[in-house]
Amino acid sequence: MVWDALQGVLAAVPDASDGDKTASVIDIGGGTGGFAVRVAELGHRVTVIDPSPDALAALGRRADESDVADLVTGQQGDLASLFDLVPEGSADVVLCHGVLEIVDDPAAALRTIAAALRPGGTLSLLVGQRHAVVVARAMAGHFGQARALLDDPAAGGVTRRFTADEITSVLGDAGFEVSTVHAVRVFADLVPSSLVDLEPGAADALVELEQAVADRPEYLPLATQLHLIAVRP
């Protein structure tokens, strides 16, 4: 579902700054390139910024195997050093998937990302959703942990998570206009995998169900993750 939304964003990039249809994409914390390589396979140029040399080595292998090494650049660094590695205002699209949960200052991170985008550029942001972890702990029988997480979202060393309102507000403060908020993995993490694997057609039906609830706001508090598309005006 995230990929579907991202393809829509990439298809909507106007003729990129150099006059062709190639978008300039930065994948912050892109890790081993699960998204970056697929973006490059569509013909776009992707720079992956990640502090992990192991992840960048795996990215290089993956890009080679997919014949897109000429379009994918891995740079060791992090958000704090972003403008030592890429010019400000240069990106048509920035991906920030699974990173805002672990940086020291999410608000500062989003301001940096806004500065990396050209005016009119788009951010694809994937973050953990706060309430899902309470449900997950309760479903696993850890009722005490679930109770503690109700009042303290960081109880037990749980990484930072956001409600839809919180992340929308932080994005607004960083100068973004949020265009879509999607619920990601509302049911997938709650269903025993044996049910999905054994029942013929169950996996497809689950995907269809996830797609059907993704843009229903009442399901946002149940989603494991939130996927937001936001534009730098």
Ligand SMILES: C[S@@+](CC[C@H](N)C(=O)[O-])C[C@H]1O[C@@H](n2cnc3c(N)ncnc32)[C@H](O)[C@@H]1O
């Ligand atoms: C949960 S993984 C997400 C990987 C990938 N974006 C994905 O969606 O599969 C988080 C990644 O962020 C990287 N990371 C950690 N701190 C970072 C920072 N301050 N700036 C940029 N990347 C960071 C990690 O090395 C790791 O590859």
